Amino acid sequence: DGGITQSPKYLFRKEGQNVTLSCEQNLNHDAMYWYRQDPGQGLRLIYYSQIVNDFQKGDIAEGYSVSREKKESFPLTVTSAQKNPTAFYLCASKTGDNEKLFFGSGTQLSVL
């Protein structure tokens, strides 16, 4: 059953703590993306990666870090430098053939 799996579904962060959101895809897609969604704000791009071992900053990369060691995996770390991390985080992927983006089910991150 092909798709994009995000975990956990809900995550709580204490002040000063780094947390990592997981994103795994078995669609054999080359490119992967992380978006942040705040109520009424639409989707804002955090980081994206078009090939393994390479990634680019999006529009709101400060306070976040990523790695792309495997084609299937693109974890996002929300660092303590991100002062307002409460949001719904979405991972997405696509092939290189077209611009159709497919999304995971999201992770809701909240601050304790």
Next chain:
Amino acid sequence: QKEVEQDPGPLSVPEGAIVSLNCTYSNSAFQYFMWYRQYSRKGPELLMYTYSSGNKEDGRFTAQVDKSSKYISLFIRDSQPSDSATYLCALGGGSTLGRLYFGRGTQLTVWP
């Protein structure tokens, strides 16, 4: 000026109504035009995908692209309560190949 503008609504219509959702954009290089549907706290799902200009129909849904006016539309005929969701437009292509620009989303409620 934002790349993509979309009225967030909310939009509330009775069952059976024709719904019109719209986005305007500023980048004339965009070639790929998409509509996503997002249910509350779920990942967006691709609803319609159009390359270049013109119309595309899929069941009760019709997507229109007017590149001369930089205006795209999604029409929903015979709307159903199950259509209640947030609809996001997404555009890409040209020099922005590899990433999409999203509208804020329009929240739609179809009441029985």
